[in-house]
Amino acid sequence: MVAGVVRLLCDVRLTALALATISLVAWSRPSAGVLGLVLLALPFSYVPLRSWDRQGDALARSRILLWCDTIMTVVVVAVIGGPAGLGEFGAAYASATAALFGVLLGARSAAGVGIALALVQALAVVLTGRASVIQLVCVAVAIVGSAWAGDRLAALLRSQAATAEELARARVLEAASHERAHLAREMHDSLAKTVHGIGLLGTALAEQLGAEGSRHERTARLIELACRDANRDTRALIGGLRALTAGSLGDAVETSVHRWTVTSGVPVDLHVDAPPERDVGPDVAWAVVRVLDEALENVRKHAQASAVRVSLVVGREIRLTVSDDGCGLPEPLDGAIDVRVLESGGHYGIAGIHERVAALGGTAGVSSAPRAGTCLAVVLPGVHPSEADASQSADRQEVTA
Numbered sequence: 001m002v003a004g005v006v007r008l009l010c011d012v013r014l015t016a017l018a019l020a021t022i023s024l025v026a027w028s029r030p031s032a033g034v035l036g037l038v039l040l041a042l043p044f045s046y047v048p049l050r051s052w053d054r055q056g057d058a059l060a061r062s063r064i065l066l067w068c069d070t071i072m073t074v075v076v077v078a079v080i081g082g083p084a085g086l087g088e089f090g091a092a093y094a095s096a097t098a099a100l101f102g103v104l105l106g107a108r109s110a111a112g113v114g115i116a117l118a119l120v121q122a123l124a125v126v127l128t129g130r131a132s133v134i135q136l137v138c139v140a141v142a143i144v145g146s147a148w149a150g151d152r153l154a155a156l157l158r159s160q161a162a163t164a165e166e167l168a169r170a171r172v173l174e175a176a177s178h179e180r181a182h183l184a185r186e187m188h189d190s191l192a193k194t195v196h197g198i199g200l201l202g203t204a205l206a207e208q209l210g211a212e213g214s215r216h217e218r219t220a221r222l223i224e225l226a227c228r229d230a231n232r233d234t235r236a237l238i239g240g241l242r243a244l245t246a247g248s249l250g251d252a253v254e255t256s257v258h259r260w261t262v263t264s265g266v267p268v269d270l271h272v273d274a275p276p277e278r279d280v281g282p283d284v285a286w287a288v289v290r291v292l293d294e295a296l297e298n299v300r301k302h303a304q305a306s307a308v309r310v311s312l313v314v315g316r317e318i319r320l321t322v323s324d325d326g327c328g329l330p331e332p333l334d335g336a337i338d339v340r341v342l343e344s345g346g347h348y349g350i351a352g353i354h355e356r357v358a359a360l361g362g363t364a365g366v367s368s369a370p371r372a373g374t375c376l377a378v379v380l381p382g383v384h385p386s387e388a389d390a391s392q393s394a395d396r397q398e399v400t401a
């Protein structure tokens with residue numbers, strides 16, 4: 001949207017130059033120097049007009065280009081409004097330049113440029129004696145007001161773009177929520193029931209082989225246990241999908257922790273700081289839930305813990321911490337994760353957590369020692385609307401400086 005305004009203002013400047021050039025050639029018979037100065041301003045409007053989509057950020061941040069454009073505008077206004085006596089075209093060009101700077105730099109910086117251009121325009125017209133005081137004041141106000149109008153227009157367009165982006169994001173989140181709900185239903189109606197059925201068959205087979213005194217009873221019991229684990233994992237997946245469907249990330253974490261506490265019997269001290277206005281992308285939210293489930297499952301299987309603490313903080317970053325008072329890992333860890341060492345030691349769950357987090361640009365660390373418990377700390381990139389606005393404001397101030 002801002003790009004369209006920039007192109008429109010460049011068109012206005014090119015039109016003013018074209019009309020001024022035609023008028024000069026038709027009535028004033030200007031010298032080659034005067035005509036050359038006017039034509040020298042063409043690239044400052046033509047280049048942004050043609051290449052703003054590709055190089056707009058670079059052009060807006062180029063202080064040298066902005067200063068040169070300002071100087072060239074002063075020259076154009078002085079030449080057109082002075083010797084040429086075409087003050088109306090000079091005022092149009094100056095107003096378009098002030099509005100352009102308002103769009104790119106904001107009202108405060110553009111106002112200085114507008115005041116300077118208004119003074120040059122007034123001086124050029126006064127020297128020709130072709131304008132009254134009221135006309136000079138009106139032209140000056142129009143030029144300076146164009147800077148303010150450009151800033152307000154840019155702010156409005158950015159606000160509309162942010163609203164459109166938020167609506168698109170809401171549609172994506174809604175679609176992801178529907179897809180998660182659909183996937184949870186399909187898994188419950190097909191996979192979970194199938195695994196549960198296989199487990200029941202394994203139990204019946206083991207009992208029959210035991211009654212017959214078969215040496216294959218042990219194998220049947222292993223199949224039964226494997227089906228139970230698969231059924232529990234499947235239901236954990238379904239629970240995570242439904243938790244994210246029902247509410248925010250904080251709600252999903254609370255649901256997962258409650259479900260794990262009921263099944264494991266281990267109390268959890270839960271701390272959640274995840275305000276609803278701090279939106280989290282569906283990929284990141286799903287990663288947090290799956291990492292939490294995997295971490296808690298590791299505690300259940302290996303830690304022999306009597307208490308667990310879970311902390312989730314959602315801000316500029318998403319921080320998830322899971323710690324227990326269990327037996328710890330056989331080899332001490334100080335926070336660093338070496339996937340190859342973990343896999344060689346059979347710790348595939350932690351290795352999987354590291355890979356899942358790394359794929360999203362986050363970090364995972366594990367601190368542990370024998371008989372001293374284990375602490376998993378995960379940091380993932382997050383999004384905070386107010387901080388995003390502050391970042392845009394900072395970028396804008398940087399352009400202004």
